[in-house]
Each structure stands twice: as C-alpha cells, then as structure tokens.
Amino acid sequence: MENVKISGIQLFLLIIGFLFGSTSILTPVASAKNDAWLAVIIGGLGGACLVWMYVAIAVLNPSKTLVEILRNRFGKYLGNAIAILYIWYIVHFSALTFRNFGEFIVTVTYPETPMVVIIGIFAALLVYAVNSGIEVVSRSSELFVPLLFVIIIIISLSLITTHDFTAFLPLLENGIKPVLHAAFEFATFPLGEIFVFLMVFPHFNKKINNLKKIAAFSVIIFILLYLWSIFEYLFVLGKDLLYRANFVPHIIASLIPNSNLEPLIDIYLIIGGGVKISICIYAAAKALSQVFGISDYRKLVTAVTTFSVVLSVWVYENLLEMVEFAQKVWPYYSIPFQIVIPLILLLSSYRAKTD
Amino acid sequence: MNTVLVLIIFAILIFHDLSRFIKQKDPIKVIAIYTFIMSASLVVSLLLAAGRRPPGPAEWIEWMLKMIGVVR
Secondary structure (H helix, E strand, C coil): CCCCCECHHHHHHHHHHHHHHHHCCCCCCHHHHHHHHHHHHHHHHHHHHHHHHHHHHHHHCCCCCHHHHHHHHHCHHHHHHHHHHHHHHHHHHHHHHHHHHHHHHHHHHCCCCCHHHHHHHHHHHHHHHHHHCHHHHHHHHHHHCHHHHHHHHHHHHHCHHHCCCCCCCCCCCCCCHHHHHHHHHHHHCCHHHHHHHHHCHHHECCCCCHHHHHHHHHHHHHHHHHHHHHHHHHHHHCHHHHHHCCCHHHHHHHCCCCCCCHHHHHHHHHHHHHHHHHHHHHHHHHHHHHHCCCCCHHHHHHHHHHHHHHHHHHCCCCHHHHHHHHHHHHHHHHHHHHHHHHHHHHHHHHHHHHC | CHHHHHHHHHHHHHHHHHHHHHHCCCCHHHHHHHHHHHHHHHHHHHHHHCCCCCCCHHHHHHHHHHHHCCCC
C-alpha cells in the first residue's frame, strides 16, 4: 500500500464533506413533511449504528482495505467477486452525485449550458485531485470544508426574521410510517455511504482506536448540523413547500432579503460534492487496482471517472426520475452493500479475533 | 456533430493514457482493464449522442427489486 497518511482533523473534515455531498441540494427526509426533524433523529441513530459497524470492521482489521477484508473473510474468488459488486456500487453512486450536481447547476445556475459539459469540467478537476493522491484531497478538504459551516451559519442567521417556529407542529400528523421511511432513507443516504471510507481508513496516521472517536464526532456534528438545517427549512418554507421543492437549500438562499446569497449554495455543493466524488473515485480505482493486482490505482482513475460521467448522463432521463429513484429505490438497493455484507464482515472478523 | 465530439474527446483521453502506459511499460492487464472500461463508456456515449438511450442501470435495478417484491 502507498505510504500516505492522513491526520485526525483531515479525516474528520473528509467525513463531514462527504456527508454534506448531495445532502447540500437534496433533502432525503422531505417525505416526512413536518416530522422531517424526527426522521433525522431516528435515521441519524440508525446511521450512526451503521457507521459504528464500519469503524468496528476497520478496527478489527487494522491496515486493511475493504477489498483485503473481503478476501480475508470470503476467500480469494468470492471476495474478489463481492469486491467487484462493491466497485460497481461505488461508481454508481459517484455517478448519481455527478448527476445531482449537474441537474442542480443546469436548473439553477447555467440553464443554457449542456449538463454533460458541466459534469465533464467538474470531473476533470476531480481527476486531477485524485491523481494527486488521497493526501491532497484531505488537505483540500482541510482548506474548504470549514467553509460549509460558515455557509450554513450565514444562511441561517440571514433568515432569522422569516421563521415560523410552530411549523413543525402537529407532531406525527401523518402517523409514524412516513417518518420511519424517511428515517431509513436518511440512514442509507448519506450515513450508510460511509462504508466507502473502509478504503481510506488504512491511511489514518493515529492509533486505530482513535478512529472510533473521530467517526463518532463527525457523525454527531453532521447530524446536529443537518437537524439545524431541517428545522430552518421547516420554519422558513413550511411542510408543503419542503415536501414539493426539489432543491430546498437553493430556495432557502433565494429567500434571504436584500441580498443575493444563492451562489453560496453552489459553493456548498462544489465543496461537498467534490469531496464525495473524489473519495468515491479514489475508492473505486483503488479497489479495482487491488482486485486485479495493479500496483498504482492512478492508472485507472481516468477510466473510472470517464465511466462515472457517462453513467451519470445515462442513468436517468430527467430530474423527476432522479428524485423518484433516490427516494423509492436507492434505500433498498443499498441494503446488501451497506448493511448485510458489512454485518457478515463484522461478525466473521469478531469471530476470527476471539478464536 | 455530437458523435464526432464524443469520438474526439475519447480519442484524446485514450491516446494520452495509452501512450503513457506503453512508455512506462505497464503490464498488459492495466491496458486490458483500461480498454474495457473506456470501450464500455465509448459505446454508451455514442448511443446517447445518437439519441438511442439504452435502458439504464436505474431501470434494471428497479426491475430487479420489483421482481423480488421489495419495491412496488
């Protein structure tokens, strides 16, 4: 493995940037309407359990990537086959993030520009970052991800006069079912996607036990910030608009009186989406190079990114299809990759350690 | 026009990478995997550019989940 190390603060900011990737424009809990905040809490707890599971796998298999763990636990052939499925899944969700980014920019900022041009330019930038190594991506996140906190605070404070603090009432107006469904969506998107970090954790430069603290801290901070954002969306837009709108943060930013702060959402998305897609491309290229025994993952970065860009254009015909897939299909499609296989890995790793 | 653009972009990417692989004397498996992924991307891109969008992975996945009965 390449001798690259990332610090605790870098890992923390990478996780935060990754989690804010697509959630900076899509609102996975919007289907719970005025109980969206409850869905964030329940889904956050579920998602935190998933993240705990991934970190436990990393702690039980120190210095091993996801591909190496799969090979160790399932044997060379089955392990490689499952690793290839994981590579597909990672490339698929990096394509979905590219598409989210493209749809948002084309709908809101550059309506005259073809989406593939915007995605292509963004991809070229990310290929450069990933080819420079995970250390460079981490340092960039150290520089840019703190801006996300600033943007969230600026937008929240700018709208403080337009809040209706009773908008989240009545509680459980539509019963618990939509809340649980939205909570499940939130647990799988974005929290469950943290499994990708199983390709990054081996580069962590501190004791492996510190990983638990950093992961827990990152997830808690993310859930609190997201809860804050959801309350803000509810207080400003109300439940109906929150449910119907496609790009809620953009609408929120456009409502700020006497100023045009909409570009802040673009910056928010470029930082979050950039970190998320960089990690995905790195993980997919690295996993592919390990499966086929290639010494340097960089040789496959351009190919993986090109496929991801093509897939992002191919995967949906329009915006509505994208939103429907994200809400109805994605959570169930994610179950084997985010829950079932990691659970088997955790149990077998624990058993191997106790034996 | 779109098809020509797609061909030019892929030609530049493939020429740039393959010449690097050959210069660095990379193993044949690197070239094989690279060629496989780029060919798949090129075929899909050409179909999309020609306005003949093949059924996408989102549709396959939805179909599979519907077959299992997970999604209605």
